[in-house]
Amino acid sequence: MLEIKDLHVRYGGIQAVQGVSLSIPHGAIVTLIGANGAGKSSIIRSVAGLNKTISGEILFRRHAGEEAVSLMGLRPEEMVRRGIALSPEGRRILPHLTVEENLHLGAYSRDDKDGIAEDMEWVYTLFPRLRERSWQKGGTLSGGEQQMLAVGRALMSRPDLLMLDEPSLGLAPLLVREIFGIIRKINEDGKTVLLVEQNAYAALSVANYAYILEVGRVVLEGPGRELLEDPKVKEAYLGG
Amino acid sequence: MRLDRNTFLSIATMVIFGLVLWQAETFLGDYQIYIAKLIFINIILALSLNLIYGFTGLFSLGHAGFIAIGAYVSALCILPPAQKEIMWILEPIIWPFSDLLTPFWVSVLGGGLFAGVFAIFIAVPVLRLGDDYLGMATLAFAEIIRVLIVNATPITNGSLGIKGIPGHATLLVCYGWALFTLIVLARLCYSNFGNVLRCIRDNEIAASVMGINVFWNKVLSFCIGAFFAGIGGALLGSHLSTIDPKMFNFLLTFNVLMFVVAGGLGSLTGSILGATVITILLEWLRFLEEPMDLGFIEIPGIPGMRMVVFSVVLLVIILKRREGIMGTRELTWNRIFAFFRRLERREKA
Numbered sequence: 001m002l003e004i005k006d007l008h009v010r011y012g013g014i015q016a017v018q019g020v021s022l023s024i025p026h027g028a029i030v031t032l033i034g035a036n037g038a039g040k041s042s043i044i045r046s047v048a049g050l051n052k053t054i055s056g057e058i059l060f061r062r063h064a065g066e067e068a069v070s071l072m073g074l075r076p077e078e079m080v081r082r083g084i085a086l087s088p089e090g091r092r093i094l095p096h097l098t099v100e101e102n103l104h105l106g107a108y109s110r111d112d113k114d115g116i117a118e119d120m121e122w123v124y125t126l127f128p129r130l131r132e133r134s135w136q137k138g139g140t141l142s143g144g145e146q147q148m149l150a151v152g153r154a155l156m157s158r159p160d161l162l163m164l165d166e167p168s169l170g171l172a173p174l175l176v177r178e179i180f181g182i183i184r185k186i187n188e189d190g191k192t193v194l195l196v197e198q199n200a201y202a203a204l205s206v207a208n209y210a211y212i213l214e215v216g217r218v219v220l221e222g223p224g225r226e227l228l229e230d231p232k233v234k235e236a237y238l239g240g
Numbered sequence: 241m242r243l244d245r246n247t248f249l250s251i252a253t254m255v256i257f258g259l260v261l262w263q264a265e266t267f268l269g270d271y272q273i274y275i276a277k278l279i280f281i282n283i284i285l286a287l288s289l290n291l292i293y294g295f296t297g298l299f300s301l302g303h304a305g306f307i308a309i310g311a312y313v314s315a316l317c318i319l320p321p322a323q324k325e326i327m328w329i330l331e332p333i334i335w336p337f338s339d340l341l342t343p344f345w346v347s348v349l350g351g352g353l354f355a356g357v358f359a360i361f362i363a364v365p366v367l368r369l370g371d372d373y374l375g376m377a378t379l380a381f382a383e384i385i386r387v388l389i390v391n392a393t394p395i396t397n398g399s400l401g402i403k404g405i406p407g408h409a410t411l412l413v414c415y416g417w418a419l420f421t422l423i424v425l426a427r428l429c430y431s432n433f434g435n436v437l438r439c440i441r442d443n444e445i446a447a448s449v450m451g452i453n454v455f456w457n458k459v460l461s462f463c464i465g466a467f468f469a470g471i472g473g474a475l476l477g478s479h480l481s482t483i484d485p486k487m488f489n490f491l492l493t494f495n496v497l498m499f500v501v502a503g504g505l506g507s508l509t510g511s512i513l514g515a516t517v518i519t520i521l522l523e524w525l526r527f528l529e530e531p532m533d534l535g536f537i538e539i540p541g542i543p544g545m546r547m548v549v550f551s552v553v554l555l556v557i558i559l560k561r562r563e564g565i566m567g568t569r570e571l572t573w574n575r576i577f578a579f580f581r582r583l584e585r586r587e588k589a
Contacts, residue, residue, distance in 0.1 A: 048449055049448075050445065050448070050449070075448075075453075076448035076449055076451075077448060077451045077452060077453050077454075079449075080449065080450065080451030081451060085449070086449045087449075088445055088446060088449055092443045092445060092446035093446070094435075094438065094439050094442050094443065094446065095442065096438055096442065096506075096568055097435060097438065097439070101435055104432070104435070105432075105435055105436065105439055105450055105452075106450055108432075108436065108450050108451050108452055109450070109451030153450065154449075157450065157451055
């Protein structure tokens with residue numbers, strides 16, 4: 001579905017990503033893990049069109065068997081129309097709007113009323129807590145609920161590729177498990193997921209395939225379960 | 241359209257208020273009517289800046305420029321050709337402005353449209369900037385507009401300004417345009433478009449990853465705001481009957497900014513309250529500048545005293561209620577009813 005070839009990202013004089021290549025097959029959950037500053041977020045922000053100073057190639061195939069198109073140089077709103085949604089780091093929900101309005105804005109790029117209502121129902125089924133709080137202002141939600149709202153809002157554009165930037169950031173362990181359970185459910189409903197995480201254990205447990213990044217390079221890759229057992233990964237990312 | 245309670249109450253209030261204003265001359269003096277007109281014009285200006293700054297978060301200090309465009313375009317449209325010929329003494333007025341004569345409402349709309357179109361030219365280069373830089377750039381553009389007006393003597397009569405503008409802006413006319421502005425902006429701000437603007441204000445990155453074209457929506461909001469500023473300027477010119485380039489300096493922008501901030505950024509009813517209260521306060525405080533006799537001591541009139549007191553009042557507002565009178569809330573019928581219900585309950589208890 002998504003093919004990244006030799007991606008470089010610069011911020012000023014700093015090379016945040018130095019020649020990363022990865023591939024995300026249709027229907028998979030792929031995760032990028034690594035420490036702060038490893039370049040994970042830079043990669044998915046590039047795919048979302050938020051980084052301008054990039055070089056390399058990003059190829060996207062919305063449906064299997066289609067001709068691949070290049071995403072280089074497209075603006076963020078064009079990415080959304082092509083079926084790529086990003087739930088950005090730090091939630092970034094709109095505090096002054098209600099949960100329902102937040103979700104509606106997520107469907108900004110669409111105009112099929114029935115489809116939007118359908119997806120709204122789907123998001124509420126995934127996150128029953130959002131339904132309970134649908135009339136509340138986004139800013140009054142708890143951290144976990146705001147994260148759910150951010151994910152739900154990204155889903156409202158009916159993407160085929162859902163990218164999540166650190167969905168577990170700042171959440172209690174029980175909530176992390178809940179969020180990851182829902183990510184798996186979203187994947188089972190047919191969405192391809194690209195997940196950026198610092199919580200390596202949780203991410204590797206749900207992922208079909210994982211890339212481990214260090215200072216802007218891929219240092220290790222493999223199926224999630226295998227990496228969980230890898231002694232090097234255990235030592236560096238899973239606490240021994 | 242289904243007429244629910246709130247819409248009915250709004251329409252009824254507008255009509256009753258209109259009827260009261262229609263009869264205003266029977267119980268208000270000339271001075272009070274003058275102030276009342278100024279209040280409505282200031283409300284238009286405050287609402288238009290609130291759309292740009294309060295709802296979209298664009299820190300624009302160029303409002304005086306748009307007001308000037310509106311005032312000049314409208315004045316050129318309604319001034320009788322004969323009068324124009326006499327007044328342009330430095331250089332004769334050029335065609336087609338010399339023969340231009342339109343009804344007042346056309347001139348007001350024309351003023352708004354000109355300001356709106358001009359705003360596009362400013363918006364495209366300038367809105368790529370953020371925050372303080374945007375403030376500086378828009379401020380500079382407002383000055384450029386002023387300098388253009390001073391130097392385009394064959395059109396604007398340069399620094400002499402335009403005098404004797406017909407006073408078509410009566411109390412009811414000002415009220416009507418203020419209502420028009422309020423209704424249009426309320427429909428815009430409390431629709432999906434309004435949500436998009438607030439989304440851009442609160443978080444540009446979130447807006448762009450949701451598929452919103454941030455830049456285009458900013459330009460749109462900026463131009464709509466400028467359009468209504470132009471309308472306000474057109475009314476202001478007709479109301480004062482005299483305009484000159486010096487009027488449209490930074491202080492005018494600052495005044496409007498004050499209405500908006502005091503009323504609450506992102507609240508239309510707040511802007512109405514802010515513009516009303518501050519306009520009245522600025523006039524009422526004039527008594528401070530007159531000599532006072534307190535019985536035991538006589539204070540001579542100190543010019544500028546009202547501005548001192550006024551600044552203190554503003555400081556208190558900003559220190560005690562930083563988000564303004566209304567914050568981002570609106571004064572709605574539901575809120576008013578809820579307030580009365582609470583009072584009732586408290587009385588029973």
